[in-house]
Amino acid sequence: MHQPLPATNSMNGAESLVRTLVASGVEVCFANPGTSEMHFVGALDRIEGMRPVLGLFEGVVTGAADGYARMTGKPAATLLHLGPGLANGLANLHNARKVPVPMVNIIGDHASAHQGFDAPLTSDVAAFARPVSHWVHSSPNARSVAADAARAVQAARNAPGQIASLILPADTAWLAADRPAAPLPVLGPAPVSDSAVAQSVAALKAGGPVAFLLRGEALRGRALTAAGRIAAKTGARLICDTFVPRVERGAGRIRVERLPYRPGPALEFLEGTQTLILVGAQAPIAFFAYPGQPSELTPPGCRPLVLAFPHEDGTGALEALAEAIGATTPGKASAHAPPALPADGPVTAEGIMRIAGHFLPENAIISDETISSGFPFYPLNETAAPHDSLQLSGGAIGDGMPVATGAAIACPDRKVVSLQADGSAMYTLQSLWTQAREKLDVTTVIYANRAYKVLMDEVAGVGLGRIGPRGQSMFDIGNPDLDWVKLAEGMGVEAVRAESHAALAAAFKAAMGQRGPRLIEAVL
Numbered sequence: 001m002h003q004p005l006p007a008t009n010s011m012n013g014a015e016s017l018v019r020t021l022v023a024s025g026v027e028v029c030f031a032n033p034g035t036s037e038m039h040f041v042g043a044l045d046r047i048e049g050m051r052p053v054l055g056l057f058e059g060v061v062t063g064a065a066d067g068y069a070r071m072t073g074k075p076a077a078t079l080l081h082l083g084p085g086l087a088n089g090l091a092n093l094h095n096a097r098k099v100p101v102p103m104v105n106i107i108g109d110h111a112s113a114h115q116g117f118d119a120p121l122t123s124d125v126a127a128f129a130r131p132v133s134h135w136v137h138s139s140p141n142a143r144s145v146a147a148d149a150a151r152a153v154q155a156a157r158n159a160p161g162q163i164a165s166l167i168l169p170a171d172t173a174w175l176a177a178d179r180p181a182a183p184l185p186v187l188g189p190a191p192v193s194d195s196a197v198a199q200s201v202a203a204l205k206a207g208g209p210v211a212f213l214l215r216g217e218a219l220r221g222r223a224l225t226a227a228g229r230i231a232a233k234t235g236a237r238l239i240c241d242t243f244v245p246r247v248e249r250g251a252g253r254i255r256v257e258r259l260p261y262r263p264g265p266a267l268e269f270l271e272g273t274q275t276l277i278l279v280g281a282q283a284p285i286a287f288f289a290y291p292g293q294p295s296e297l298t299p300p301g302c303r304p305l306v307l308a309f310p311h312e313d314g315t316g317a318l319e320a321l322a323e324a325i326g327a328t329t330p331g332k333a334s335a336h337a338p339p340a341l342p343a344d345g346p347v348t349a350e351g352i353m354r355i356a357g358h359f360l361p362e363n364a365i366i367s368d369e370t371i372s373s374g375f376p377f378y379p380l381n382e383t384a385a386p387h388d389s390l391q392l393s394g395g396a397i398g399d400g401m402p403v404a405t406g407a408a409i410a411c412p413d414r415k416v417v418s419l420q421a422d423g424s425a426m427y428t429l430q431s432l433w434t435q436a437r438e439k440l441d442v443t444t445v446i447y448a449n450r451a452y453k454v455l456m457d458e459v460a461g462v463g464l465g466r467i468g469p470r471g472q473s474m475f476d477i478g479n480p481d482l483d484w485v486k487l488a489e490g491m492g493v494e495a496v497r498a499e500s501h502a503a504l505a506a507a508f509k510a511a512m513g514q515r516g517p518r519l520i521e522a523v524l
């Protein structure tokens with residue numbers, strides 16, 4: 001049986017794919033292509049409407065698509081090279097799935113007829129994709145690619161956002177296709193039922209202490225305003241998980257308390273709560289299990305109550321609830337009182353947060369992967385200029401810099417501040433090159449403590465007691481010290497080192513007044 005010939009004059013599968021993605025509103029493709037994706041690259045080249053953004057490691061590609069989606073609510077496409085390319089991007093796909101965000105992964109594979117020969121790059125692509133995807137499909141032939149792409153975008157956009165992975169054997173890209181497919185309708189967010197609202201009304205009227213655990217859209221805009229009114233009327237607390245994908249903070253915003261990280265303090269924090277009303281969140285669970293400590297953080301005697309599931313309209317639910325209880329008085333918003341600058345002296349973690357909060361421009365986006373250094377000083381920015389805070393939500397370190405990159409592509413008019421612990425930065429530092437290539441307005445501040453400090457603290461947390469020098473060497477990332485100025489400059493990003501608060505403040509202030517990528521190594 002002879003092979004069908006490549007498409008010549010007519011549209012090929014790759015073109016039908018790109019045209020379908022563009023028609024469905026996918027405007028950016030974060031990519032790291034190879035031979036099996038070459039026809040996709042050709043189609044990107046010929047067809048208007050999709051911006052290709054090259055990442056030099058797939059963890060940058062998938063993390064950037066996450067950051068883009070967090071800020072736009074829309075899926076970007078990723079282009080990944082067979083199983084190994086996808087595998088390099090898995091950790092940040094895991095993080096994105098935990099947010100969750102809409103994303104369409106296009107993953108090339110060997111041509112169908114080539115797959116039986118166990119060539120070097122042959123692997124089970126779907127097996128790599130499945131655990132990090134809500135939807136996985138491999139196109140059987142070129143003529144089905146357009147329809148599969150439309151279905152992939154639909155799956156990605158269904159509330160609350162899903163990871164859709166479309167696997168394309170190379171021949172489905174180069175053989176003849178018919179035409180692009182039209183966009184498909186998208187599901188949700190589903191309206192919240194009257195009975196769910198009534199349950200929350202009853203819990204609030206019962207009089208015992210009530211707390212709201214908010215996540216997703218509930219941490220922004222109209223939802224936060226409504227939650228603020230409810231809190232003002234009833235005295236209910238507003239809480240969010242220790243790490244959230246995105247929250248609006250700063251002056252003028254309703255203040256949301258952050259759940260403590262460790263199980264003991266988290267249980268104490270919630271103690272006495274009679275009803276925990278969940279809006280787009282699941283009942284709180286400890287980040288890790290510790291010997292003798294609980295996994296579930298809902299305190300004994302407290303009833304979790306779902307006002308809105310993650311795929312439901314949490315904003316509408318909070319507004320309906322506010323109306324039902326007659327909560328019309330605005331909630332107490334944070335004042336505008338940026339943190340004071342630290343006294344000059346050697347750089348401290350508190351000093352970095354103060355300097356960032358002091359000079360933060362209005363409407364900035366903070367990508368926060370500060371791990372142990374930033375955590376205690378998070379409250380300082382409560383009264384900084386209004387901003388969005390994007391945090392590491394899936395626990396797999398190495399997404400702060402890619403998320404900053406994607407957010408900057410999504411919001412070219414907003415300053416992005418990437419507050420970044422050094423160990424986590426090393427996972428995906430190639431993000432800097434993409435920031436330079438695309439001239440993105442990102443200022444990165446590296447917390448150069450030369451350690452996996454959080455892991456040092458965990459030694460006691462897990463009950464290990466003392467640990468000797470061989471064990472300690474697993475947490476020491478100095479010796480040799482990373483030279484962040486050289487690393488950044490080597491990728492085309494202007495950089496300086498700051499060893500005092502005065503130097504850091506001057507460098508950060510200057511970066512806020514300029515456009516384009518900058519890096520400051522803050523030596524702790």
Ligand SMILES: Cc1ncc(C[n+]2csc(CCOP(=O)(O)OP(=O)(O)O)c2C)c(N)n1
Pocket residue numbers: 091370371372373395396397398421422423424425449451452453454455
């Ligand atoms: C993908 C992945 N690999 C490893 C870990 C384990 N881990 C958690 S924090 C951490 C070190 C973080 O160091 P750094 O970013 O410098 O922050 P610091 O602890 O110094 O605050 C490691 C290795 C992880 N969470 N995710």
